[in-house]
Amino acid sequence: MAARTPVTRDLVACCSPVRATMPDEMQAEVLAQTFAALADPIRLRLLAFIASANADEVCACDLLEPSGRSQPTVSHHMKILIEAGLITREKRGLWVWYRIVPTRLDALRIVLG
């Protein structure tokens, strides 16, 4: 909260020295990719659906109808959520079951605050 200039603002010469840091490009790239997984309305709805389920896992077949998207499209979005570490996938028999990864959401929350 310290003023950049001690007493008055200098309207002529802007930019007295700023002390601030940027995360390096690689860090930012990884984090951006995680947020990108949340940057699509269908993926947000899929994630919220699983998070709100009465069971701790949800069958893939339950995601098609409420999402209103084709099977390949839903599969594609789930893959992106998995690669972002937000959910896990487990195949049992013919079916696939998804689980959210709470620690990953915790990590994002920490970044934001």
Added chain:
Amino acid sequence: MAARTPVTRDLVACCSPVRATMPDEMQAEVLAQTFAALADPIRLRLLAFIASANADEVCACDLLEPSGRSQPTVSHHMKILIEAGLITREKRGLWVWYRIVPTRLDALRIVLG
């Protein structure tokens, strides 16, 4: 946490009734757009830079060099952050000053958990 089937898992008939809800498309759209603002490494770095500054606001001219992008590109990214409600912009004289909006980050944190 209740098991979907009381005792054993049914490997034949998947999908005993799931109780879960999806946010409607409009809600998801708005939220996705906010996360999309965080889904670019340059924007994350710009935001982190302002958030970490020793002053509570940062001049636009201080963002060019550390970001390594052209002036129009930085201006474009800042506009997206503003439209997402993550920062504010104030013009004073020839210069523009940016501030983060802490309440907006709070809101996102709540959504995540």
Added chain:
DNA sequence: TCAGTAGATTGACGTTTGTCGATGCAGTTA
């Protein structure tokens, strides 16, 4: 085996996004 099924992958297409050079606009200085 072999037919049937759930979900992943592929290929193609239109849309959106990140980028920068050129230009426009508001504000300052003389």
Added chain:
DNA sequence: TAACTGCATCGACAAACGTCAATCTACTGA
């Protein structure tokens, strides 16, 4: 007023993204 400056907007382009029909793969049950 005129010259100058910092930032926004425009126009163009390549890359990335969301979508679905068609196909492939892994698994089941007979």
